[in-house]
Amino acid sequence: MGLGLAARGFKAALTAASWRYTGLRAYCARMETRGLLFRQLFESESSTYSYLLADVESREAVLIDPVLETVERDLKLIDELGLKLKVAANTHCHADHITGSGLLKQRVFGLKSAISVHSGAAADIMLTEGDKITFGRHSLTVRETPGHTDGCITYVTGDQSMAFTGDALLIRGCGRTDFQQGCSKKLYESVHQKIFTLPGDCLVYPAHDYKGQTLSTVDEEKKFNPRLTKSLEEFVKIMDNLNLPKPAKIDIAVPANLVCGLHEV
Numbered sequence: 001m002g003l004g005l006a007a008r009g010f011k012a013a014l015t016a017a018s019w020r021y022t023g024l025r026a027y028c029a030r031m032e033t034r035g036l037l038f039r040q041l042f043e044s045e046s047s048t049y050s051y052l053l054a055d056v057e058s059r060e061a062v063l064i065d066p067v068l069e070t071v072e073r074d075l076k077l078i079d080e081l082g083l084k085l086k087v088a089a090n091t092h093c094h095a096d097h098i099t100g101s102g103l104l105k106q107r108v109f110g111l112k113s114a115i116s117v118h119s120g121a122a123a124d125i126m127l128t129e130g131d132k133i134t135f136g137r138h139s140l141t142v143r144e145t146p147g148h149t150d151g152c153i154t155y156v157t158g159d160q161s162m163a164f165t166g167d168a169l170l171i172r173g174c175g176r177t178d179f180q181q182g183c184s185k186k187l188y189e190s191v192h193q194k195i196f197t198l199p200g201d202c203l204v205y206p207a208h209d210y211k212g213q214t215l216s217t218v219d220e221e222k223k224f225n226p227r228l229t230k231s232l233e234e235f236v237k238i239m240d241n242l243n244l245p246k247p248a249k250i251d252i253a254v255p256a257n258l259v260c261g262l263h264e265v
């Protein structure tokens with residue numbers, strides 16, 4: 001006897017869910033085989049993603065774009081996983097939230113903060129194009145991707161399978177360019193020259209998502225990004241007409257982030 005419509009729908013949903021689960025499990029397992037531990041972490045007030053990457057063997061870890069409000073949560077996870085946090089790596093001087101770098105430095109002995117030398121901010125490690133942040137057998141390579149701010153950088157894993165794009169490239173979007181040295185032309189060139197030249201299946205992990213999306217790929221963004229698939233002239237026009245309200249915390253976040261939260265600790 002054939003399945004009823006409702007039962008068929010239920011079966012399809014189950015299959016899709018189990019595929020998603022199996023797919024995710026396989027993906028995580030693949031990373032574990034490569035000896036890389038990875039977690040995407042979310043802060044809901046600013047819709048910010050932080051990323052924890054660690055070498056499975058040495059347990060050395062890097063936390064990309066930590067947020068002040070989620071430092072305790074992140075430290076608990078780091079402790080539970082038996083990791084040694086070495087670097088708090090910022091993609092740029094954020095305008096919408098305070099980085100967790102300073103508080104993490106107070107809490108984790110020997111932890112170093114990192115940010116671009118072009119950010120205007122102070123940190124222990126001042127990064128430029130091609131620099132590497134090493135953790136165990138793994139590393140992140142810096143690609144300078146200015147445009148949202150002058151000091152925006154993208155961190156790329158050694159095998160170019162993952163790119164942490166900060167606010168330069170968001171999923172189906174990009175960072176605004178109307179303050180903090182923002183420049184649409186620079187952003188367009190950064191994305192096309194430094195991110196769209198990565199392998200098509202390179203996973204794109206942004207600093208924010210406002211729609212519940214978690215990751216994308218270089219190929220997907222080259223095909224579907226509604227802003228960056230346009231010509232430079234059209235892109236500049238789009239960016240000039242975003243008319244976004246300024247981030248609610250900009251006046252406290254920028255000064256705090258210029259010293260990486262609480263740098264002098």
Ligand SMILES: N[C@@H](CCC(=O)N[C@@H](CSS)C(=O)NCC(=O)O)C(=O)O
Pocket residue numbers: 046094095096167173174175176177208244245246247248249
């Ligand atoms: N409403 C939020 C700020 C939202 C915002 O402006 N996001 C920035 C990245 S954080 S500076 C952005 O570039 N958005 C691009 C876009 O197209 O939305 C707040 O008040 O904090």
